[in-house]
Amino acid sequence: MTAAPVRALANQSPLWPAQLDHIQRNSDRPEALVSFYRDAAGLVPxxxxxxxxxxxxxQRRILIGAGSRGEQPLNVFRVQSKPQLTALRAWxxxxxxxxLKLPTPxxxxxxxxxxxxxxxxxxxxPDPAFDAPPASDLKAGRLPGRLQHVVVATADLTRLIRFYEQELGFVASDHVYDGDKETGPVTASFLRSDPEHHSFAAFRAPEARPDHHCYETNCWNDIRDWADHLATxxxxxxxxxxxxxxxxxxFFMIEDPDGHKVEWSAELETLPRDLAPRAWKHEERTLNYWGQAWMRS
Ligand SMILES: [Fe+2]
Known part of the structure; x- marks a missing residue:
């Protein structure tokens, strides 16, 4: 990783601060996903x-709909106030x-x-009608895991990141380079919309597809407890x-019944808005200090 200079704000989009609120996953057998996320993630359907x-x-919610298997047509981000939303619309x-019309109930x-x-x-x-999570006696209902980031793969990473960064106003935290740092082709970019390191990220891949979504826990012991729960x-x-x-x-990841990756995480770093993006080398160690990595390209 190279030094990270502070820079003047490149983008004054009113998007900052915003958080991932929910995503929608579709399947030709949505009931299988409903059962899975109920039991595995403690989500009440x-x-x-x-x-x-x-x-x-x-602190976590997703939508599951009928559609093509593996499809993830929607990622939804929450802003803080009506004035912020008005400013973002104008921007x-x-x-x-x-x-386009709001696509979520x-x-x-x-x-x-x-x-x-x-x-x-x-x-x-958010609509206040959905504010309070339902009472739950699900075994995983008591485990902490805040829906925190969503990641996609794309065949044109430069175009996708330019849209999220320059048009929408996400702020780049880290780029991963194939070859020389800061000059080689980019293989992954991590973007933030508040101090948390990334709420959205994208990987270079042969085709556009969903990659994973993640629940942020409070500490390493929570990672243990989630893994013990999933073992049952x-x-x-x-x-x-x-x-x-x-x-x-x-972190660790599992697969849902459609092969979509689901991550649990702890200790995600936070960064100030004006920190310039940092550069990483495209190698296993970048994606996993501890060992083998899932290389998308
Ligand atoms: Fe992740």
């Missing part, structure tokens, strides 16, 4: 539309970005944009435990 389920727990309109106001890979990114304010369900860890370079977080 509730039907909120035609073949659309809200899966909800403390995007000023850049000529088409604003969980927000009372907001809008969506379509990213270069065709995925919807929505921004808005005979769900094997797919990668990890390890420690990522970018983000410096402890």
């Amino acid at each position: 509730r039907e909120v539309g035609a073949s659309l389920w809200l899966m909800e727990g403390a 995007l309109e000023g850049r000529g970005i088409p604003l 969980l927000f009372s106001e907001g809008f969506a944009v379509r990213d270069p890979d065709g995925r919807l990114a929505a921004f808005g304010l 369900l005979d769900i094997k860890l797919w990668w990890g435990p390890g420690r990522h370079g970018p983000g410096n977080n402890l």
Whole structure:
């Protein structure tokens, strides 16, 4: 990792601060995902539309819908106030970005944009009707895990990151370079929308696809408790435990029934808004200090 100079703010987008609120995953067998996320992640299911389920727990919620297996058509980010939302709308309109109808029932106001890979990114304010997580006697319901980041893969990383960074206003924390740092092709970029190291990231891959989403816990012991819980369900860890370079977080991943990767994390680093992006080498050690890595390209 190279030194990280402080820089003048490159982008004054009103997006900062925003947090990942929920994502939508689709499947041709959504009931299998509903059962999985209920048991594995402690999310209580509730039907909120035609073949659309809200899966909800403390500080974490996702939507599961009917559609193509593995599809993840929507990532939804929460802003802090109506003035911030108004300012973000004006910022995007000023850049000529088409604003689309809010595509989630969980927000009372907001809008969506379509990213270069065709995925919807929505921004808005939560509907108070969905504010309180339901009472839960699920075994994993008491385990801490805040939905914190979502990651995609793309065949055109430069185009995708330019859109999220320069148009929407996400701030780059780290870039991973194939070959010389800061001059070679970029293989992964981690973007933040508040001090947490990344709320969105993207990897270079042969095709555009979802990559994973992550629940942030409070400490390493929570990672242990989640792994012990998953063991009772005979769900094997797919990668990890390890420690990522970018983000410096402890982690492991599992696969859901459609092969989508789900991560639990602890100790994700925080960075000030004006910290310039840092550079990493495209190698296993960058993605996992402790050992083998999932190399997307
Ligand atoms: Fe992650």
